[in-house]
Amino acid sequence: MSANWRPATLSDKDTPGGGPPGRDGEAGVLTRTRTRTQRPPLYKVLMLNDDYTPMEFVVHVLERFFGMSHAQAFHLMLTVHKKGVAVVGVFSFEVAETKVAQVMDFARRHQHPLQCTMEKE
Ligand code: TYC
Numbered sequence: 001m002s003a004n005w006r007p008a009t010l011s012d013k014d015t016p017g018g019g020p021p022g023r024d025g026e027a028g029v030l031t032r033t034r035t036r037t038q039r040p041p042l043y044k045v046l047m048l049n050d051d052y053t054p055m056e057f058v059v060h061v062l063e064r065f066f067g068m069s070h071a072q073a074f075h076l077m078l079t080v081h082k083k084g085v086a087v088v089g090v091f092s093f094e095v096a097e098t099k100v101a102q103v104m105d106f107a108r109r110h111q112h113p114l115q116c117t118m119e120k121e
Helices: 055-066 070-083 093-109
Strands: 043-048 085-091 115-120
Touching (some): 043 055, 043 093, 055 070, 055 085, 055 093, 085 093, 093 115
Antiparallel strands (some): 043 085, 043 115
């Protein structure tokens, strides 16, 4: 390794080795690192229709666990009822997982078959 070796910086532009090119035959390894941050993946939480869970229970779930107004919750419940499934929110993996667990537990404790799942966006 040459005596004046130093890591490449942005000011080194494309000069290999971070100094004047190749006086002593440096390999010319570019060490600039990528600094762009990756956004975390997002997950859709889906509510599924069934024939038994009362409409008012689903409205309550959407208000309680997804922070919706009564009007928003009622409208989305009707969408699930008519179409079979709807996205009720988009979250990080951990938040989506928690919402699904809360809904499933709440439904089970009230003996309703309501199903809630998540999938990567
Ligand atoms: N289909 C149910 C009924 O008629 C209501 C319902 C709506 C159930 C949405 C689940 O995710 C659901 N009582």
